[in-house]
Amino acid sequence: MDAPQGNAIEVTGLGVRFRRNRRGRRSIKAMFASARRRMPQGEFWALRDVSFTVRPGESIGVVGRNGQGKSTLLKLVAGVLLPDEGRVRVNGGVAPLIELTGGFVGDLTVRENVRLTAGLHGMTREGVAERYDEIIAFAELEDFQETPYKHLSNGMKVRLAFAVVSQLEEPILLVDEVLAVGDKAFRAKCYRRIDELLADGRTLFFVSHNERDLQRFCTRGLYIREHRLVMDAPIDDVIAQYNADNAA
Ligand SMILES: Nc1ncnc2c1ncn2[C@@H]1O[C@H](COP(=O)(O)OP(=O)(O)OP(=O)(O)O)[C@@H](O)[C@H]1O
Numbered sequence: 613m614d615a616p617q618g619n620a621i622e623v624t625g626l627g628v629r630f631r632r633n634r635r636g637r638r639s640i641k642a643m644f645a646s647a648r649r650r651m652p653q654g655e656f657w658a659l660r661d662v663s664f665t666v667r668p669g670e671s672i673g674v675v676g677r678n679g680q681g682k683s684t685l686l687k688l689v690a691g692v693l694l695p696d697e698g699r700v701r702v703n704g705g706v707a708p709l710i711e712l713t714g715g716f717v718g719d720l721t722v723r724e725n726v727r728l729t730a731g732l733h734g735m736t737r738e739g740v741a742e743r744y745d746e747i748i749a750f751a752e753l754e755d756f757q758e759t760p761y762k763h764l765s766n767g768m769k770v771r772l773a774f775a776v777v778s779q780l781e782e783p784i785l786l787v788d789e790v791l792a793v794g795d796k797a798f799r800a801k802c803y804r805r806i807d808e809l810l811a812d813g814r815t816l817f818f819v820s821h822n823e824r825d826l827q828r829f830c831t832r833g834l835y836i837r838e839h840r841l842v843m844d845a846p847i848d849d850v851i852a853q854y855n856a857d858n859a860a
Pocket of ligand 1 (some may be wrong): 630677678680682684685
């Protein structure tokens with residue numbers, strides 16, 4: 613993931629495949645047979661032939677029906693998943709808000725997790741100390757600082773994740789559906805924070821099924837259908853096409 617000139621993200625011919633059934637045993641015969649075939653038995657392309665570039669400061673909304681590869685694309689951009697084909701190049705670090713438990717350790721306390729996650733994303737000890745109270749206040753977890761992460765409710769986990777990730781100085785923010793778990797008041801707070809980050813020139817990569825959120829934050833849309841990128845256009849056009857494809 614080296615730094616390209618000028619672009620925030622460059623994705624070229626990206627493809628990743630998964631096994632449909634992890635428990636499915638592969639017989640010796642099947643293994644020899646699949647060695648000769650291009651696609652091993654039981655595998656499928658979760659994403660294929662995906663290419664696009666993102667300029668710094670752009671806000672991209674990713675749309676598509678369930679299971680089409682949107683979250684997989686975010687994981688590839690975050691670098692937590694490696695492609696089987698093609699490549700992703702990212703200019704600068706990413707602040708990933710992509711999985712409820714991503715990066716947090718169940719047995720460590722809220723306090724320890726904040727230090728750990730912020731540290732892993734390059735925040736210095738002083739930086740963490742400076743921002744710690746603000747992170748806890750944003751997450752509204754003042755009374756849970758010594759609670760093991762695994763004992764937080766799902767909504768609290770999302771609050772903590774957003775509070776930490778939105779304090780990182782990484783130039784690219786990746787946001788998956790996780791925000792949907794938060795309650796209405798907390799979501800409103802997150803949205804205001806995302807507005808601030810966009811005003812600050814950050815690049816946003818946003819997966820959502822919520823049209824209003826997509827229209828609020830994103831100028832450009834990527835439409836993933838049948839595991840391929842079928843449209844890369846202004847967000848309103850992408851939403852219109854998506855709705856037309858899925859009408860009734
Ligand atoms: N680690 C994995 N191993 C096997 N299959 C996986 C894995 N991760 C995702 N998949 C499969 O890859 C496909 C794409 O999943 P992905 O989560 O990217 O979809 P999505 O478009 O984000 O869906 P949704 O809107 O439901 O969140 C799905 O068929 C899913 O079951």
